[in-house]
Amino acid sequence: MTASPALGNPGTPVVVTGGASGIGLASAEALAAVGRSVALWDINAEAARNAAEMIAACHDVASIGVAIDLRDPANIAPALDATRAKIGAPGGLVHAAGTVDTASLDGLTVESWDAGMAVHLRSFAFVTQAIHADLAAQPGSAIVAIASINATLGNAMNPIYTAAKGGMLSLVRSFADRLARDGIRINAVSPGQILTPMMRPAIDALPDGFFEKRILLERIGDPMEIGRVVRFLLSDEASYITASEIVVDGGNISSQRG
Numbered sequence: 311m312t313a314s315p316a317l318g319n320p321g322t323p324v325v326v327t328g329g330a331s332g333i334g335l336a337s338a339e340a341l342a343a344v345g346r347s348v349a350l351w352d353i354n355a356e357a358a359r360n361a362a363e364m365i366a367a368c369h370d371v372a373s374i375g376v377a378i379d380l381r382d383p384a385n386i387a388p389a390l391d392a393t394r395a396k397i398g399a400p401g402g403l404v405h406a407a408g409t410v411d412t413a414s415l416d417g418l419t420v421e422s423w424d425a426g427m428a429v430h431l432r433s434f435a436f437v438t439q440a441i442h443a444d445l446a447a448q449p450g451s452a453i454v455a456i457a458s459i460n461a462t463l464g465n466a467m468n469p470i471y472t473a474a475k476g477g478m479l480s481l482v483r484s485f486a487d488r489l490a491r492d493g494i495r496i497n498a499v500s501p502g503q504i505l506t507p508m509m510r511p512a513i514d515a516l517p518d519g520f521f522e523k524r525i526l527l528e529r530i531g532d533p534m535e536i537g538r539v540v541r542f543l544l545s546d547e548a549s550y551i552t553a554s555e556i557v558v559d560g561g562n563i564s565s566q567r568g
Contacts, residue, residue, distance in 0.1 A: 316546035318344035320450035322401025323372070324544060325349045325393060325441065327380060327433070330357035332506035333456055334406035336537030342369035344541065349393040349400065351376045351407070372397040380407050380433035381425060386440045394444075401448040402544045403441055405434045406456040410508050411470040423470055430474035431481065438485060446492040452544045453489075453496040455482050456536070459559050461500060475500075479555055486553035495552040497543050502559025504531040526561025
């Protein structure tokens with residue numbers, strides 16, 4: 311064990327779900343910046359392809375954009391085959407794919423519940439299962455799940471998103487107990503208000519400063535501020551961290567300041 315920087319170690323490829331935009335894209339860029347190849351899995355095929363090309367050009371790493379609808383577990387195996395063929399067997403996973411509901415309790419439907427859970431939670435379980443053997447074969451492998459402060463604070467507007475993110479935190483702890491025997495670490499990052507395409511409609515619809523009033527740092531976060539934490543957790547810098555949640559929210563408080 312040395313004090314030398316290790317953000318780029320291990321240098322194995324990483325799968326990033328939801329990798330074409332927002333926190334997923336920022337995580338992929340942060341990883342590529344230290345030399346790690348990335349596979350951007352996203353439902354938006356064109357955006358995934360364009361983002362992968364941009365990363366390859368900017369950071370001189372192998373990358374691939376893979377079109378995938380994670381609501382159907384049958385799509386995982388072909389996406390993983392395409393990833394292995396292009397950048398090699400992955401040694402890391404970032405699960406950042408997600409959607410957000412805004413219909414609150416009154417607008418819940420069976421269809422919206424099932425779709426939200428499928429994207430956030432079910433896909434996390436089955437992607438992890440599918441990639442397990444690849445990770446176990448490579449030293450230093452790790453997984454990061456993008457959860458949310460809503461998992462603990464709650465939010466009346468998006469019960470599906472909130473419940474799914476809470477489930478992800480529980481699944482991280484469960485999987486950590488199983489994956490540790492294979493030397494695989496798994497952690498969650500819970501962002502607060504971050505300026506992503508998913509967050510932009512809420513920011514635009516609410517009065518100026520609405521969120522900033524309850525954030526100690528008095529600003530909305532940048533996706534790269536999450537991406538850098540993800541990169542750390544996937545690196546040997548975090549070699550003794552597993553089953554943990556890191557909250558990155560600028561000091562979010564539950565009640566608004568005057």
